[in-house]
Amino acid sequence: DNSSKRKSEKSKKSKKDKKERDRHKDKLSYIELSAYSNTDNPFGDANLGIKFEWTKKKERDKKLGISPEEALRREKERREETQLELEKLNKRRAEREIERQLREEELARMQRDAEIAAMGDWASKEDEFHLEQAKRRAEIRIKENRAKPVDILAINLRLADETEVVDEALEIDMDEPYTIFENLTLPEVEELHQDIQKYLSLERNPNNLDFWRAMIVVCEDKLSELQEDEKNHAMNIIAPVKDDINNLFAGKTYEQLNVLQAQIQQKLSGKEAVEVEFWEQQLKALTVWKSKAKLKAMHEIVLRKRLEQLRRKQRQEAIKVQEELESAIASHAHHIQMESEGQDVIIEEDTDYTIGEYDRSMSPRPLSKLFKEDKQYEIIDPDEDLRELKERRKEVLRNQFIPMKVQPKKPTVEEEEESVVSKALYEREAAKELDEDEAIFNIEEELAKTTYLWQDKYRPRKPRYFNRVHTGYEWNKYNQTHYDSDNPPPKVVQGYKFNIFYPDLIDKSKAPTYKIEREPGNNDTVLIRFVAGPPYEDIAFRIVNREWEYSHKKGFKSSFDRGVLQLHFHFKRHYYRR
16 A cells, blocks of 8 residues: 555656646746746736646536547637638738728829829910910000011901900001011011910910911021021022922912922832932922911901901991981981071071182292201202102012001100109119019009099009019929929919009008909909009009918018008918828
């Protein structure tokens, strides 16, 4: 018994030692893998290194008759199911991450498309604005008798458009558009070439685009011809041959020139022996004459439309005159009836005037002696003077584009005094240097004619002004993506500086004011109107419709001092952050 008891105690002790060794081994392995220890861990657990055993569960399984092998199998299956579930969760998490990235990419793409569309819309509106400003400048130059050749072309295009309202002072006699190059020097043709390219880049009307494309072809031909003449280079073809080519193409329609072009191209592409240089020169001249024929056909349409407009205007004027005549006749008949009823009718007899024959005594006697200052004048031969006059008349006839001269009104004494003060204020403001991002902004907006209550006492006049516009770059997300400092984006308007001069304001206690006038359907620009009082009329300018910055630290200024109204402001800048 003692031996068996001793053996059982020995076996129990060996099992206990083995269990203690395994526990110590697990503890060491866990501590090695873990960043914490039993004494140093944030959980305050002194048994952190001991492997957890669910003894209650083991006891329950033992009572239920589940063997340790079955418990291990079930534990293994549970772990496999858990592993599969974790894999599914990881897969779904990865899919959600991919979907999120795709969604963000789609949103970014939609935002880029919206910015590109907005930028394209803004660019087209900017082109329309610049085109309208170019037309305004053409009107101003024609009214001031300093018109450029391109101004004449632009105004005649507007005259052909029934939707355009053109001032009568801008009506100009015109011939075929390509005749404008006659009597132009090389610098003038180069300037005209640049102006045509500008209109070609801004214009969106298909008919006007065809016109400017044809004009640029004729202009380039004239430019190359003048450049060759200036450099004294030998012509590729002799003058008689060139005249023969021009005579061949002159007077032909656009369709006939197309037929000739096809024949020449067929001859050049054929196998026959031909003088290639001659036919290429002929083909080049044919291209220019095709443009001239297109311009001539378009010019006939312009003349036809303009003639219809003038006839319509004459009919309206005739109807108006007829109504006035009928009213005058009715009034005269009423007056005669009143006289026949109670008053004597006085009839004045017409007096016959006879014109007698010319007699030498009617003319003054010639001077027998010339004064000393008259002897200093150059003696002119009558025949030579008449010949020179005829040459000048021919030159005027060759130059078909002559702007109508507007007779200036004679200023009063008060206006002359006021103009001296205004000129001094204007020159003082103009003497200030422009900043790097500033430009002169003196394009006034036409206002409807207004009747003032004080115009019977004072003659209305417009004040002088000297304005500036501040431009710069906007580095928004789109511009940062598509532009850099070497290739910057288009400049945008960032503010204005208005300086209006009212030196002769009658009521100096009331400062001039300004107000913003919005137009229905136009959200891009607004009118800023300046109102002062007698004797000054209202003036207005078209500005960009954006929110103002009213902080004096950021350049806002609104003051009236010593006859000068100053309004300086910048637009607010909006910064978008994620």
